[in-house]
Amino acid sequence: AQKVTQAQTEISVVEKEDVTLDCVYETRDTTYYLFWYKQPPSGELVFLIRRNSFDEQNEISGRYSWNFQKSTSSFNFTITASQVVDSAVYFCALMGAGAGGTSYGKLTFGQGTILTVHP
Amino acid sequence: EAGVVQSPRYKIIEKKQPVAFWCNPISGHNTLYWYLQNLGQGPELLIRYENEEAVDDSQLPKDRFSAERLKGVDSTLKIQPAELGDSAVYLCASSVRGRDEQFFGPGTRLTVL
Numbered sequence: 001a002q003k004v005t006q007a008q009t010e011i012s013v014v015e016k017e018d019v020t021l022d023c024v025y026e027t028r029d030t031t032y033y034l035f036w037y038k039q040p041p042s043g044e045l046v047f048l049i050r051r052n053s054f055d056e057q058n059e060i061s062g063r064y065s066w067n068f069q070k071s072t073s074s075f076n077f078t079i080t081a082s083q084v085v086d087s088a089v090y091f092c093a094l095m096g097a098g099a100g101g102t103s104y105g106k107l108t109f110g111q112g113t114i115l116t117v118h119p
Numbered sequence: 120e121a122g123v124v125q126s127p128r129y130k131i132i133e134k135k136q137p138v139a140f141w142c143n144p145i146s147g148h149n150t151l152y153w154y155l156q157n158l159g160q161g162p163e164l165l166i167r168y169e170n171e172e173a174v175d176d177s178q179l180p181k182d183r184f185s186a187e188r189l190k191g192v193d194s195t196l197k198i199q200p201a202e203l204g205d206s207a208v209y210l211c212a213s214s215v216r217g218r219d220e221q222f223f224g225p226g227t228r229l230t231v232l
Contacts, residue, residue: 004161035220043208045162045223091161095218105150105217106175109161 002027004094006110013082014118021077021113023092029053031097034068034075035107039089051075082117089114121145123224125211131230137199140227144192144213151188152221153196154210162210168194169217198229206231 003026013019036048049059051068059066067076079086089112124143132138144151149170154162167175170191188194198205208228212221
């Protein structure tokens with residue numbers, strides 16, 4: 001069974017602070033994908049990143065960075081110099097591949113972390 | 120490129136009434152998904168289509184929920200009859216293939232009174 005845990009229910013920071021959102025996952029699949037999505041107040045889930053289980057390189061995209069560590073089953077997300085527009089609910093999600101990579105498609109989401117950035 | 124389109128955005132009905140949601144995926148995306156999102160929780164998959172075939176409907180409550188994807192493009196999700204506990208946001212998503220990132224529509228917020 002797949003499981004994603006986002007232990008932080010809510011985080012509140014002041015603009016320009018750095019903030020890290022934690023994500024821990026469980027899966028028996030040897031091949032899987034990890035995702036982060038952002039859900040602003042408008043409600044639409046916005047895709048941020050996808051990582052393969054066999055690629056542990058960290059990634060930086062502008063103010064966003066992701067730290068994937070297979071040894072601890074974690075895929076954490078850091079926003080540097082946060083801005084008010086970063087306020088949203090952030091979801092970590094897992095997609096397992098199953099035997100022979102045949103089970104693609106089902107995303108298992110965490111509960112989400114509500115990030116509030118104050119001016 | 121146009122995103123995933125859903126309608127209506129909001130729907131209020133009384134319990135025991137039927138309701139239907141419509142989704143138009145991104146052009147060229149073969150895989151279509153319907154998710155249910157309860158307040159304060161992450162989305163949960165209801166059904167996944169590969170073209171016009173439902174390949175995963177294990178989480179769909181088939182006694183009252185039904186879905187179709189005629190011609191492998193647009194899709195409709197129906198609830199009949201609706202219950203109070205069905206109040207939630209219904210999200211549609213699409214992807215090129217099952218393993219790719221999924222792009223979500225704005226959702227339909229259903230309120231059952």
